[in-house]
Amino acid sequence: MDRYDIQDCIGRGSYGDVFKGLDKSTGRMVAFKIIDLEEVEDDIDSIHKEITMLAGCHCSNITEYYASVLKPGATELVIVMELMACSVADLLGLGPLDEASIALVLHEVLCALAYLHGEHRIHRDVKAANILLGEQGDVKISDFGVSGQLSGTLGFRRRTFVGTPFWMAPEVIQSSDEGYSERADIWSLGITAIEMATGSPPHANLHPMRVLFLIPKDPPPQLHGHFSPDFKDFVS
Template identity: 50%
Template sequence: MHSPIIPNKDPATQYSLGSRIGTGSFGLVYKGVHVETGRVVAIKQIDIENSQDEITEIAREIWRLADLRTDHVTRYYGSFVTGYKLWIIMEYLAGGSCLSLLKSGVIPEASIAIICREVLLGLDYLHGHCTIHRDIKAANILFSSTGDVKLADLGNATTVTSKARSFVGTPFWMAPEIIRQDGYDTKADIWSLGITAIEMATGEPPLSQYHPMRVLFLIPKAKPPALEGNFSASCKEFVSLCLKKDPTTRPSAKQLLKHPFFRKAGKTSSLMTLLSRHDAYRKRDQAPPYQEILPTQFSLGPDGKWKPAGGKVFS
């Protein structure tokens, strides 16, 4: 797919901006149409004037997106500045996110296997390029209208060749080693995938009854969460492998792709049943197309305090 042509003069006029469909790292995401080609796209708008502290991180996200060559991550088409807004033009995925699908009910094990396999393929690519996503969760797993599964929102991703120490992510899905800040690598994404598998199976991540700040203290001290209930032994084992407290004993994405849990996993087109279920739910409840406010994300500021994006500083 070729990138839309973005002229030097008034590039924003080349796009028709539609409804808001989500909230990503650093900005709001809208559905849009490239006027000349009629192509539907996703447009992330970032207020540069109010994001001076994050400009470097935003630039890094764009560089990462531009370098990606995989079908397992949302495609980047281009970016430009108009007024005080940075527009990032991305692939639009009409199926919405895994989080939006959970509104119509928990996700069956057979579908969880397909989704986790596709996420692992994306992670295997990113990890092979020394990139940690750092925000794997249902809200950042998107679907095309035909059931393709793609990772989204690399705003918190980082490229490392050694251990990272930055305190970044969303508390409920955050690996213990990130919270402890004792150095972490790509295995942190594997922990987050295990939490996401539980989220898909039960509708919520573990510890969701607690305030995010409380969760940051509980995760490093508590036993690893486990998937309980009417699920296969291979599904439960897969989750338990992802949630090994010691990251050195956690399998890599490549190793997990060989797990028996995926032996009978179907094609992504099988997820159309799941998408149809959610579409029927939206029509029955007259709910608007997926629009999400993502769970609070935190970063550790230079003053040593944890700060939710756009919110109050916690000591």
């Protein structure tokens, strides 16, 4: 760990806090996800899958993985990753995005999802908080703590209940025998488009548990208001 200078906490990802700091061997600022393995003992397999997922990704629209280090004499695992400037969710704290900016973000996220789905993987937690922006305007998806490998024995479908309620596809919530596929990511991206356009996902004023009951039985959310027909059609 002498190689790294861990500095300020900048957020929280799945399974651990995220810090920024310096890789002294390269002079590069990086992000550190620090995970206490004692606190997440039951999820160690999921953490290993996240590391494997990140290490195996080679796409300019996915945050880059650098290394994993186990702190000497401690139970903390440090995942070293590319440092980004902020998330789309951070920008939404200032208000909804304009349609041109949303189109740019959606294009880049679709490129990332096309890569993942081509690798038979699902992200399973697409939302504004997991879409990161670089200082030069690059757009990347992050936080693969709930991502999954699409198993050929399941017909490229998953049956595990994971994700964040407001962005979940109906089939993920229902966890039916048929399971779900990469289409769950596309649903979540549509909800994220609404989130970027309005400042929050549908049902944001409701308790998450109530949302879990509403999403499977309600019609798919629509985008209303002053937006272009093409954008409304994209969301639909």
